[in-house]
Amino acid sequence: MFLRNAAIALLFVGAQCFAGCNASAAEPNGTSSPEIWPTNAWQVSTPEEQGMDSASLARLIESVGTYKQDSLMIVRHGKIVAEAYYAPYVAGVSHDLRSVTKSIVSTLTAIELQHGLLDSVDHPVIDLFPDKQIANIDDNKKAMTVQSLLDMTSGIDWQEKAYTPDETIIRMYRSPDRTEFVLSQPMSRAPGTTFYYNSGNPYVLSALITKKTGQSAFDFAKKELFEPLGIKSAKWGAVDAQGVTDGEAGLSLAPHDMARIGYLYLHNGMWDGKQIIPSSWVDRAKAGSVSATFGFHYANLWWSLPEKDAYMARGRHSQLILVLPKLDVVAVMTGILRDDEYYSASRLVDDISNSVKSDNPLPPDAIAQALLAASLRQAASEKPCAVGGTPELAKAVSGKTYQFDANVLHVKTFSLTFSDADPFWEITTETGKTDRPTQHFSGLLGLDGTFRRSPPAAYGINAVRGRWLNENTLSIERRILGHSETQTWALSFSGDEVKVNFENTDGLKAELHGRKIE
Template sequence: MEARHLHPSRRLRRLLLGSLLLGATTASLPAPAAEPATDLPTAQPGEVGMDPLKLARLSAWLRDEKLDVRSLLVVKDDKLVFERYSGGLSRDHNYELYSVTKTVTSLLFGIVAGEGKVRPTDKVADWIMKAHPEFEQALADKQNIEMRHLMAMSSGLYYKQVEGTDPLYYTAPNRLQVALGTTARVPPEQTFEYTDVNPVLVGTAIATAAGEPEDRLAEERLFQPLQMKNYHWTGADKAGSVSGGWGLRLRAVDMAKLGLVMLHGGQWQGRQVVPKSWVEQMSAPTTKAASDYGYYCWINHIVDSEREFGAMGFKGQFITVLPEENAVVVMTSILPTEGGLRDATYINLYRKIVNDYVLPAMHTRVTPAAAAAGQEALRDELARSARSKGIPGTDLAFNDAPER
């Protein structure tokens, strides 16, 4: 959209331009006065050097393609500068995060490890035996598996998933028992085998070391300190344990807070909530089996032009940390799932979003007049997107509906 040409006096032009720049707060956000104190500060894209017109084009592309992107956020310089929802959703809705949950489990491990209660080199069998000696026989072939092997998806354990009715997910009275029924197919560190069995064992060990269930630990040490709202860790089995690998529901803005914690070396508003050394460790390659994976953390999985790491969940849930840009990108969606772990359609669509739109918006310098015009275009586009609704790219599960 071209900038409007104004013909009054120079003083009036400046007043009008100033009003436009100040009045057009981030298009997708509530007015600052209505903004909850617990949420992130906001700014216009142009105020942090981003091109709002490129963000408007991104939103229009998602809408034109009818992609079921429920939320898409960009945080730059600790300010929320882009916040897009569709289908009548709002900031207060939460979403099933699928495997983004694993990254939260890694952060919790780092918290407990920072207190000296557990170490990455601890044998998982020792921790499980402390709380569940009844599983001694099931642990016989798992004596050499360390916590770090489980978090790097290199434990050597193999589990054949039953699509739709798998007892690890939905019907198990005791999920730990199901996980311990797996076999150690190869020794640890030899192969990368992405399986939800691993975080079940890690979650059990964390709960034992911390002396409380994983979801309660998360609430006390992460969710409450970060002033999150509407969080819910679903899928507890009949023994009362949640899975360390899936089931967590968060608002998109609270996902962004987790991204900021990782961006700032474990700090949140000056408070060290996760040890800096752990964030560095979890976001670095840990085995030769996978150069793009740390401890439940993907590394340069979305961007290869600069340092990037973060979390990824099935169907299109992402937290992406961009240290060179001092930025975090968050998305929740229901996109097509065809393809493998590293080349599924939802991953490639998200790569396009970040590499073809978000990063160029960060790398384009705009004049104040262009920023004002772009902001107006962005505001108009986000209003249209809020009323539109994408088409789910795959079958909806019972837990895919947004909640408040």
């Protein structure tokens, strides 16, 4: 659902603050109790006060923790009832949302409609881009509408699965005009007939936002969506050559701000007395009129499970904003799962639903609440990996710098220092810029089986741990907190040479060769 070059993985997301507040209105389920608006801060409650069972949530937090998750947050009746952060991730760090970004682009498109900037989602797409030199125009392409882009039924011939160089999505990113590239692809079917996941669709929708507003989608979002909701943690990459924000991915939000998006949808597009997006937009996302894959439905760039009264924004590596309207629940999850791992959204819906016991407060349960508190502490406590020991070789390589041949990661030099009380690593990379040809990165290294978090840097917070696999090979696991990628560097030393096998959760693999220079 989202592509990132591993070289870019050296520059990422840092810690940010988040926000929220309260006021009064009607509950989404029609009850007369005062509504809470978390524009300045989320209120916190025990689960029992909101009719939920603490013991059930404790089991859920433990279950989610067996996967490679970063966070789980559950809100009922406008108050946080459970909020887990799995070490080494910590609260407040903006998280890479991958394809949850698409659902935000959907929301911005809805705001265009609300403001009258877009006359109708039934408008033919190619008519909206008269300045583009669009190829392969036929009757199907002429019939392609904004709605078909929103429903992933555009009919454009597209390949997007393994992110190999010949796939359409990769060719889109290499194109000098990505919007024109998408619109120029041949049609494989009539629009509106068949679901096919195509990240070019939301890219075009982002370009449409720029065309209609004169702003990038990010700038438009800051004013019309993020500011009204109290969202302050947003980051969204660079614009392309035409000034268009990447509409298919690239947005980062802290979990509290992800929940604000879900809360907006829970309240049918209303926020503290203001209709941010049309309620009909939310109704369509909730209903999921398009049959998608793996039992899901789809509409307006949101996934749904109508039989469970659940709809959600989903992103690669287990990013999720989940809305359960009948239960008055919003849940948020972030993670770093590989593509062959997943936490079932259907199971999560069931587990949350089963923890809801009443629409009214339950009697306090001190033991269950203590169990929940213990599960939250356990989540925040890192589980060390096994460590076998340190070979004599460590002394020989400590403090030495290795220079690498040209490689896809653009790594120029690498060094490790084991002798200090706080072991650390250093990397330089080639930038390709004449004014600043190299860039330097460094951080702490945990050798006891746990991650060492480095002080915040401009590109984020490094969390790194290493262990010797044998007498010659050191394996390093590196994360930049809030980014859904994990990197593994296996360094095999032989004399003055080193071979590095690199792999990340996006599936990129690389082999680097270097030699000691000092």
